[in-house]
Amino acid sequence: MNVFTIFTDRVKAAISEIGLTARDGSELDLSRVIVEPPRDAAHGDLATNAAMVLSKQVGMKPRDVADKIAEALAEDRDVAKVDVAGPGFINMALSDDFWRGLVKTIVKAGEAFGRCDLGAGSKINVEYVSANPTGPMHVGHTRGAVLGDCIANLLDFAGYDVCREYYINDAGAQVDVLARSAFLRYCEALGDDIGTIPDGLYPGDYLVPVGEALAKEHGDKLKKASEEEWLPLVRAYAVDAMMEMIRGDLAALNVNHDVFFSERSLIYGEKDRVKEAIEWLSDKGHVYVGTLPPPKGQLPDDWEDREQTLFRSTEFGDDIDRPLKKSDGSNTYFANDIAYHFDKFKRGYSKQVDILGADHGGYVKRLKSAVAAITQGEGGLEVKICQLVNLMRNGEQLKMSKRAGNFITLRDVVEEVGVDAVRFMMMYRKSEVTIDFDFAKVTEQSKDNPVFYVQYAHARTASIFRQAANEVPHLSVGLEDLANADLSAINDELELALIRKLSEYPRIVEGAAETQEPHRVAFYLYDLAGYFHAVWNKGKEMPQLRFINVKDEKMTLARLALVQAVATVISSGLGLLGVNAPEEMR
Structure with a gap:
């Protein structure tokens, strides 16, 4: 039950009832008529722009239209x-009976409320996370993982058929570096003194078990083989081991x-799907052979003024057309990305969402242009950029580097502060804003720690019901009893304000799904x-406003219905964020 949608329909019905007609005799366009919260709560509960958007159509002053x-x-x-x-502007205040009726609606709807x-x-x-399979997940990956998961939850809640996908970047040079790093650990497992890990390789101890497993399975056979022979085998083995580790980290x-989708499958599968995608775009007239203008500013040393195979990305909003082939004839990374998004389209996903890291901001336009051409x-394509996470301890930022091997893993953070704190705090900022994640603050039991404050509100609702079971044990408080409670005695200003806040939930989650912004939730x-804690505190000061009144069971049942509505909405919202209630x- 979205109050704002309901009253948008009622405003449109009112417009029809008063017989407003367009000056040219055509049907009125009501598509821009909306109902939303007023900018100032003192003006009422709802506001509509109906008169402002219809004034020109009907040939009347906005104020005259508004009066009608x-x-x-x-x-x-x-x-x-x-x-x-x-x-x-038209402002409306709704009746107290309407707000009291909303409590019953929430209780009856249960977890379906807000869908x-x-x-x-x-x-x-x-598609989210998609970290290179070169080591365990670190805290920098955590934000994108949670953001993508919450967006998927929201879209599912909003009626989409959602596929959650991970793109395995297993075709680039970094996986060859991984293979050589694993081979070094393999030699170490066979007794070789490998000394200091050379620059450019991954030094982390997480590759030690991979080397040991290779030694156990192959003995010293790989040492006797050429790199050309052992590299593909070790690469595949190491990538599989890293992906098993990554799956565990995400779990x-x-x-x-x-879906876990391999980039290598596009290139080395049964057919060359990169070639297929480029040919498809060529048939549509979106690929040509030509030259690009030099970059603005200082000319790079490696600049080549040569003919290239180019995608007409400027026709779809990009700044320049983009190369699909390197000078050696191999595919650019962008060509592989086109093929991947083309594959998703062929699987039935014309609507796509990508979660990318902060270093991919300059890549957004070309990706969106490619998907626009494909679909x-x-x-x-909607792209969400995840800014960095600054991990703090004792007020100091922790430094980390995957290549240096001194990074904080995702599991380290989860084990120290708990999955609920990690997930909630990763969503307690807009994705495009950098987060300072402070270990001390996210475990603090105070109002200043949002996850504690929200979870405590839900725990308090459960505590109230346990108290009711002790103090009025004969009172039946099942969902049907609460849904049929007489709420007429709920008149306190704070209680009604709490109900109004509950009414916003469907609008909040729909907006969060539409914009892919879980932080709104x-x-x-x-x-x-x-709001809920304020009502509870007021009851401490004024006994007549307490949730449980052993001398007035009718009022107790009414207030327990309100408590149940609060519990329902908090549980639902936390569920969308993947946080326990x-x-x-x-």
Whole structure:
């Protein structure tokens, strides 16, 4: 039940009732009529721009249109007051009975409250994490993993058919570096003194078990082989070992993918799918042979003024056309990426979402242009950039480097502070903003720690029900009892404000799904927890407002219905973030 959608429909119905017509006799365009919260809560519960967007169509002053619409809306039994403000904004205050009825709606709907059909069952692919398979996940990968997982949860909640996908970058030079690093550990396992790991190789101890496993399986046979012979075998073995480790790391974060897609399969599978994608684009007229202008500014030493195979990315919003072939005839990374997104499109995913790291900002336009060409207007690509995570301890930033082998792993962080704290705090900022993740603050039991504050609110709802079972044990408080409770006695200003806050949830999650911004849910939950804690605190000061009143079971049941509504929404929102809703906290 989205209050704002409901009243958008009622405003449109009111417009029809008063008989407004366009000056040219055509049907009124109501597509831009919306209902949303007013900028100032003192102006009421809802505001609509209807008069402003219809004024020109009907040939009347906005204020005159607003007066007519407001008069019709005043007849709505759920509208307590209608005001016209400024040049023609219409503000509405809803009746207390309407808000009390919302509590019953939430209790009856349960976990379905807030769901919508925005996606209408359409398929969408969300690709996230996709870290190079060269070692365990570090804290820098954590944010993208959580962001992608939460976006997928939101899209599923909003009615999409979601595929969660991981793209294994196993075709680039970095996996050959991994193979040579693993081979060195293999030699070490056979008794060789390898000394200091050479620059350019991965020095981490996580490759020691890989070397030992290779030695156990192959003995010294690989040492006798040429690099050309052992490199493919060791590369495949090392990548498999790293992906097993990565899957375990992601599972520790409660992140699970539906598909793990290998980049190598595009190039070395049954057919060359990169070639296939380029030929498909060529047939559509999007590929040509030509030259590119030199880069702006200082000319690079490696600049080549030569004819190249180019994708017409400028026709789809990019700054320049992009090369698909290197000077040696091999594919560019971009060509492989085109093939990958083309493969997703062929699998039925015209709508795609990519989660990329902060260093990929300059890559967004070309990717979006490629998918625009591939989908031919049927869909498109949304790209979310994940900014960096600064890991803090005792006020100092921790430095890390995968190549140097001195990095903080994802599992290190999860084991120290818990998966709930990691996931919630990764979503408690917009993805494009850098996060300072402080070990001390995310485990602090105070209002300043958002995850504790929200989880404590849910635990408090469970505590209230346990208290009710002790103090009024004969009172039946099942969901049906709560849904049928008489709520007429709920009149306190803070309680009604809490219900209004609950009403925002469907709009929040729909907006978060539409924009792929899970932080909106995290912010909302923190605010909702604040409203609930305020009601609880007011009850401590004023006994007549306590949730449980052994002398008034009717009021107790009514307030328990409100508590259940709060528990439902907090549990739902935390679920979208992949965070537990605890029954108690110690």
